[in-house]
Amino acid sequence: MIFTNKVTGAGDFTSFWETKTDSEILKTNFRNDNPEALPQLLAALPEGAEVPELEFEYDTRQSTVGMVRCRHCKKNAANHNIGFVLRYQDGSRILVGKNCGEKQYGQAFTYRANHFRAAIKRSELLRRKLGLMTVRKELVAALDEIKAYEGWMIYRDSKRSFWQGMHHILDLINTAVLKRDGVLTVESTFRDTEAEALVWTRTRKVSAPIYRTISTNIGVLAGREFFRGGESPERIIPALTQRMINAAFSIDEKDRNYDLEVLFRAMEGIVTEMREQAHRIGVMKEALSEANMITLGRWLKAEQQGNYRVKDGKFYRHDGAGNVVFHRHAVYGTANRQNPVECDLPPPFAPVPDALIEQVANLIRYTVDSADVGGNKSGT
Numbered sequence: 284m285i286f287t288n289k290v291t292g293a294g295d296f297t298s299f300w301e302t303k304t305d306s307e308i309l310k311t312n313f314r315n316d317n318p319e320a321l322p323q324l325l326a327a328l329p330e331g332a333e334v335p336e337l338e339f340e341y342d343t344r345q346s347t348v349g350m351v352r353c354r355h356c357k358k359n360a361a362n363h364n365i366g367f368v369l370r371y372q373d374g375s376r377i378l379v380g381k382n383c384g385e386k387q388y389g390q391a392f393t394y395r396a397n398h399f400r401a402a403i404k405r406s407e408l409l410r411r412k413l414g415l416m417t418v419r420k421e422l423v424a425a426l427d428e429i430k431a432y433e434g435w436m437i438y439r440d441s442k443r444s445f446w447q448g449m450h451h452i453l454d455l456i457n458t459a460v461l462k463r464d465g466v467l468t469v470e471s472t473f474r475d476t477e478a479e480a481l482v483w484t485r486t487r488k489v490s491a492p493i494y495r496t497i498s499t500n501i502g503v504l505a506g507r508e509f510f511r512g513g514e515s516p517e518r519i520i521p522a523l524t525q526r527m528i529n530a531a532f533s534i535d536e537k538d539r540n541y542d543l544e545v546l547f548r549a550m551e552g553i554v555t556e557m558r559e560q561a562h563r564i565g566v567m568k569e570a571l572s573e574a575n576m577i578t579l580g581r582w583l584k585a586e587q588q589g590n591y592r593v594k595d596g597k598f599y600r601h602d603g604a605g606n607v608v609f610h611r612h613a614v615y616g617t618a619n620r621q622n623p624v625e626c627d628l629p630p631p632f633a634p635v636p637d638a639l640i641e642q643v644a645n646l647i648r649y650t651v652d653s654a655d656v657g658g659n660k661s662g663t
């Protein structure tokens with residue numbers, strides 16, 4: 284193989300990592316936290332111009348061997364925990380601390396470090412690819428369950444019911460949501476007789492009527508995002524699950540690092556979108572909760588929009604005597620007996636399938652433990 288993404292700037296240098304096949308890369312360990320135990324370890328930097336390649340990285344704090352000695356620093360005592368095993372073409376090895384390779388070899392070391400990192404990256408991507416192929420069945424099953432979740436349809440029905448039954452107040456709600464961040468206020472104007480009396484006291488002249496407007500805060504509308512509308516989850520979720528399944532099965536044809544990375548990122552993006560849709564279920568529940576509807580009803584009454592009540596899973600307008608009010612016929616102004624001013628509040632239903640979505644996220648994140656791959660955990 285083959286780094287399809289060739290390390291740039293390395294000139295004619297061909298790293299031994301580039302000569303490895305994918306299956307060799309998959310078998311490679313990039314870490315060795317007990318580097319002093321490796322064979323063919325040189326006690327000091329050898330003579331000659333050869334720049335060795337990075338073979339392993341190590342962090343001896345992850346093992347019990349304690350500090351090791353850097354061959355670049357030429358110290359006689361163990362002096363660091365984190366560094367690299369460098370390998371010469373003849374198989375001999377030296378250890379250098381994490382910053383010492385560059386000090387010793389400069390740019391030539393950087394090229395080799397880049398090849399080493401590219402091999403690690405390749406290994407991770409290959410493992411991820413295999414991992415995904417392994418869990419694909421499980422993934423599809425989880426996606427099917429997400430798609431079948433009853434909450435999406437309950438969202439649709441509740442939204443439809445609210446939008447149809449309450450269409451006459453949607454503008455009002457919209458204004459409160461968009462302009463006042465859900466704060467439900469009522470403005471009322473009153474005649475300020477005290478101010479008028481004060482004018483009399485001071486000037487002995489009758490004041491012109493003084494009016495004031497006061498804003499009364501009724502409450503705050505919860506679940507505001509719900510009232511903004513937008514395409515419902517029950518339309519979005521099937522599309523997302525399908526995109527995820529397509530991605531999971533298209534990985535067979537993906538080989539280049541770049542393509543694999545793009546694919547994994549796309550899958551992660553789909554998970555994010557699923558989480559957003561799941562979040563909307565919670566928002567809807569909050570928006571159409573009994574408590575929120577009671578607040579809304581109080582505000583509507585204060586706005587002289589009639590009497591509202593929550594009862595038996597419905598939010599409805601009544602005439603004060605308890606009788607449901609009907610929408611007026613648009614043309615004749617008569618009550619339209621087909622359209623009561625009411626909406627259904629969502630029935631109790633299973634909580635949002637967060638656990639399922641996280642399961643999908645985990646399946647996608649699935650890679651062999653990075654400790655086996657090296658390069659992720661040590662913070663070198």
Ligand SMILES: [Zn+2]
Nearest residue numbers: 353356380383
């Ligand atoms: Zn050193």
